[in-house]
Amino acid sequence: MGIAADIAGDWEAALAALEWQVEAGVDEVIGDGPVNRYELAAEVKKAPAAVQPVVAVAAADPVAVAKAAALAAGTLEELRAALAGFEQCELKKGARNTVFADGSYGARVLVLGEAPGADEDREGRPFVGRAGQLLDKMFAAIGLSRTSPDPAAALYITNVMPWRPPGNRDPEPAEIAMMLPFVERHIALMNPEFIVVMGNTPLFALTGTKGILRARGNWVQALGKPVLPC
Numbered sequence: 001m002g003i004a005a006d007i008a009g010d011w012e013a014a015l016a017a018l019e020w021q022v023e024a025g026v027d028e029v030i031g032d033g034p035v036n037r038y039e040l041a042a043e044v045k046k047a048p049a050a051v052q053p054v055v056a057v058a059a060a061d062p063v064a065v066a067k068a069a070a071l072a073a074g075t076l077e078e079l080r081a082a083l084a085g086f087e088q089c090e091l092k093k094g095a096r097n098t099v100f101a102d103g104s105y106g107a108r109v110l111v112l113g114e115a116p117g118a119d120e121d122r123e124g125r126p127f128v129g130r131a132g133q134l135l136d137k138m139f140a141a142i143g144l145s146r147t148s149p150d151p152a153a154a155l156y157i158t159n160v161m162p163w164r165p166p167g168n169r170d171p172e173p174a175e176i177a178m179m180l181p182f183v184e185r186h187i188a189l190m191n192p193e194f195i196v197v198m199g200n201t202p203l204f205a206l207t208g209t210k211g212i213l214r215a216r217g218n219w220v221q222a223l224g225k226p227v228l229p230c
Contacts, residue, residue: 062088062178070185076105079185083162089178091171095163097124101186103146107154110192111135112183114201115161115171126157135198156190158183160205176205187223195227203229 065088073079080100092098099116102125111127119129127135139145139155146155160179161171171179183205187195197203200212206222209215215229 060088063181066178066181070181073185073189076101076186076189079182079189083182086178086182089163089175091161091163091165091175094166096121098162099124099126099159099164100162101156101158102126102128103156104148104151104154105156105190106151107156107190108152108193109139109144109155109196110187110190110194111155111157111196111198112187112202112206113157113159113198115159115168116164117168118164120159121164126159156192158186160202171201176201180205184223187225192225195222195225197227197229199230 066086069082069086070079073082080098083100084098086092095116097116099120103111113126116126117129117131120126120132126132135157136146143153144155145153146157148154160176160183162179162182165171165175195206197206200210203212203215204210206227207220212229218229220227220229
């Protein structure tokens with residue numbers, strides 16, 4: 001910092017030193033005396049607020065964004081695209097795929113699960129792992145299948161969460177709230193005769209209650225539809 005003082009009598013050396021500092025990126029002169037930055041901060045506080053107005057920008061409410069996107073979808077394909085374009089849920093960043101649905105359009109029975117697991121995240125379809133294979137066998141025993149072309153014998157399967165939570169943890173209430181507008185629109189567009197909810201998360205999403213062990217096998221109502229918790 002004392003370069004100029006040491007070489008004040010040597011003009012060429014001073015010029016060379018200045019050129020070196022410019023090349024090094026020095027863009028302001030440091031004073032000889034210390035500066036009390038706390039005093040400067042106090043002076044800034046005293047300055048009129050009108051000098052540089054601060055505009056507060058409110059963060060978009062993710063539930064409101066989800067509602068607008070879901071309501072704008074007039075078809076299942078439009079809803080799929082709206083869900084794929086929804087960026088407010090952090091789970092999406094860690095997922096391989098957006099798991100939308102599987103099964104036949106017009107099916108009498110809609111199965112609503114919780115969230116994709118590792119197999120579902122990898123394949124991009126709900127209920128394809130061991131639990132999904134068991135589910136298929138259970139419904140096949142009563143003549144229902146996700147691959148049936150007959151709406152009377154068809155299943156349609158989707159989840160509350162389209163993205164896999166890390167470590168297969170339970171979805172958080174805020175995450176469920178974000179996805180609920182999409183779920184409700186999904187059900188409205190499908191218009192099934194019956195809804196089967198698989199687990200606590202879809203039970204809570206549709207009815208606001210938990211306790212799947214107490215609720216299972218007992219019909220309830222949600223969204224104007226008969227709902228069977230399993």
